[in-house]
Amino acid sequence: xxYGIEMETANGNIQVDSASTNSGMIVIESVASSYTVSxxxxxxxxxxxxxxxxxxxxxxxxSQQSGTGTQTYTFKDAGYSSSSVxxxxxxAKWANEQxxxxxxxxxxxxxxxxxxxxxxxLYTGDGGFGIISMNGQQTLxxxxxxxxxxxxxxxxxxxxxxxxxxxFGSGTFIGYAFSRAAxxxxxxxxxxxxxxxxxxxxxxxxxxxxxxxxxxGSV
Numbered sequence: 001x002x003y004g005i006e007m008e009t010a011n012g013n014i015q016v017d018s019a020s021t022n023s024g025m026i027v028i029e030s031v032a033s034s035y036t037v038s039x040x041x042x043x044x045x046x047x048x049x050x051x052x053x054x055x056x057x058x059x060x061x062x063s064q065q066s067g068t069g070t071q072t073y074t075f076k077d078a079g080y081s082s083s084s085v086x087x088x089x090x091x092a093k094w095a096n097e098q099x100x101x102x103x104x105x106x107x108x109x110x111x112x113x114x115x116x117x118x119x120x121x122l123y124t125g126d127g128g129f130g131i132i133s134m135n136g137q138q139t140l141x142x143x144x145x146x147x148x149x150x151x152x153x154x155x156x157x158x159x160x161x162x163x164x165x166x167x168f169g170s171g172t173f174i175g176y177a178f179s180r181a182a183x184x185x186x187x188x189x190x191x192x193x194x195x196x197x198x199x200x201x202x203x204x205x206x207x208x209x210x211x212x213x214x215x216x217g218s219v
Contacts, residue, residue: 061167061175076167
């Protein structure tokens, strides 16, 4: 770049770049041990992990709501009962979906599209957050802990993006399986749908959208 501002981490990863059309992700809420989360899936991202540290295997998906805009979702287990699950979550929003601060101090960076890329006044003390890896669409087979082809990481402490997950009590689940088992640790894509007609039964599904892992935040 010939002018502007670019910030990198010690590892050389770009955090802010005014020459890019990208916008930074800002943490707007960090919550520990909650059964529910309220957010707008079209504008906000939710990353979560089980709050418990004593499980061996724990599935995690979101209940579904009708309508658009901000809705309250429940963290759910898989299976016909789809019991609620306590989760730690981080809610984030792209900077260009925010209104720029007007305090008169701090740092604001606007990208080449004229959109807000970074604004120090929007950081509220909920901690930073970073996406550390991505699995492209249809790269995870959906068999959960029974297949290495569904494993996203061997580290069960990471956060997963919950947007697009689905937990329905009639044998349909699109989400994750967290495993603390020493012989098979990690986070797995766990996705299946039950079709009772014509004796079809349960069909396993790959990830139809990219899946992200993240870390950070204050929970």
